[in-house]
Amino acid sequence: MRVRMLRYVRRAAVISSPLCILAVLALTIGCQQDPTIAAIDGLKSSSASERLQAVQVLAEASSARLTTEDRAKVEVALGEALSDADDQVRMKAVQGVMNWPKAIHQTKAATALGTLVVSDDAAFRRGAVDLLGRISNAESTAALATALSQDAGTRQAAAKALAARDAALTGDDAIRLDLVLGNSEIVATKGAAVLPALQAMLDEDAGYRAAAATAIGLIGDADSVAIAVDKVLSDLESDDVAVRLAAVGALGALRDAKAIAPLENRAENDPDTTVRASARVAAHVVQNDTVSLLGTLEDADMQVQMVTVRGIRNVENKRPAVDPLVRLLRRTTNQELANETITTLAACGSLAVAPLLTHIAEEPEWGLRLRLATALGQPTVLAGMDYDRQVELSNLWEAEVNDNVKNELGRVLNEIPE
Structure with a gap:
């Protein structure tokens, strides 16, 4: 048996x-x-x-x-x-x-x-995006673009896949891709043409709302800013720390006086230390208080440093910030913070030329000289390089002993506008 x-x-x-x-x-x-x-x-x-x-x-x-x-x-x-x-x-x-x-x-x-990618099941959406990244055709690109309208995790994965294939999107899809990738500055360069799409995104989830509001703030259209401020202020009351943090950053970019009191309240009373510090930074940005902003560049919290670096792009008086930014670029060991600092120095334009040249000449480590040279090579910085600065740069190139840095300095020299 x-x-x-x-x-x-x-x-x-x-x-x-x-x-x-x-x-x-x-x-x-x-x-x-x-x-x-x-x-x-x-x-x-x-x-x-x-x-x-x-x-x-x-x-x-x-x-x-x-x-x-x-x-x-x-x-x-x-x-x-x-x-x-x-x-x-x-x-x-x-x-x-x-x-x-x-x-x-x-x-x-x-x-x-x-x-x-539009399934009700998040696992299907995410799995579909992962598989779409392995298919290279117009249909897969269109499907990934559709995924940009889904939940945060799905759209972030889709944006990475689209960026990896250097997809050329148009219309609202292009705007969404740049916003998800954190390129609000690129969206803002398109000016009033993108305002209708950005205003529509203010009624989507908190992530898109903050990103769209940031771009609106950079464009500076008064009517759109007023609409965005009211939409974003409500996110300060969210139980989600990430939502509050994104809202704080967006309010800093919007630079509307209506946000000062709520930001100062968050700076004093928010239960999260990073939100408190970031709200303080955003309040300084709205008040165009560059000097107070610079103090937070020394904060031990890298997230606070990141918010400060981004916030400096939105103040009118950037001159006092240039040298501290260059010093931060020399000392940080975090590549993401270094990249954000380079972007902010690019926003400083010609103001960054002299400090960068000085620090390149002083920096003993070739890796940091290379980083500084990369910042110097940003188009908005190069546009402000006069003849005397070009001679100074040429002398640095002549004296450079590291091949990597020498090549980068040579590239910068060749890209100076005539």
Whole structure:
């Protein structure tokens, strides 16, 4: 009896897999058909769970021993499954297509994933974006652009995938991509033309609201600023620290006096230390208080330093900030903060030329000289380089002993506007 029972248990365990279910089904109806081929008929079932079992078999068929004719049938079946009404079936079909030994159904797969990036299930949305990053065609780019309107995690992953392929988006998609990538300055350069789209985004989630408000603040349209301030102020009351922090940064960019009192209140009473410090920075920005801002460049919290560096871009009087910014660029070990500092120095324009040249001459470490040279090479900085500064730069190039720095200084020399 025990031996019979063990045999029964083993038989039940084997039959539990999708492949064996289909095999047993085929045998039951008197057909000796290969289970992979039987799965093709399974896709015709009215039951989504049965179709899912069938497509799971087909998705794994790339390693099965099939005739050329049967392999072609499986490829056709996978293509048809990409249009299935069920999200799980479509996702599994895409995975099968992506793992196939040769490229098949790339356009249909991208189209199927485009339907999944708007799924109600966050896991499907994120999984679809990850797979879209592996497909290079117009359909996948369009689907990734659609994902920019989804939740924060999905759109951030989509933005990275689009940036990796250097996608050239247009219209609202281009605006969304730049905002998600943190390039509000680029959006702002388009001026009044983007204001309608930015105003519409003020009614989306807090992340888009803060990013759109920041761009509006940089454009400086008074009517749009007034609308944005009222929208963003409500986010200061959010229970989410990240939302409050983003709102604080946006209010600093908007520079509307209406925000001073709420920001000062947050600076005193917010339960999060970073929000308190960032609110203090934003209040200084709104008040155009450059001197008070500079004190926070020494803060031990790197997030506060980051907010301060970004905030300096929004004050009118940047002159007192240039040398402290260059010193920060020399001492920070955080590359993200260094990049933000270079961007802010670019916003300082010609004011940054002399301090950068001086610090390049003084800096003993070639890696930091290279970083300073990169800042000097920003187009807005180069535009303010007069003849005497060009001679000074040429002398630095002549004296430079490190090849990397010398090449960068040479590039900067060649890019000086005539």
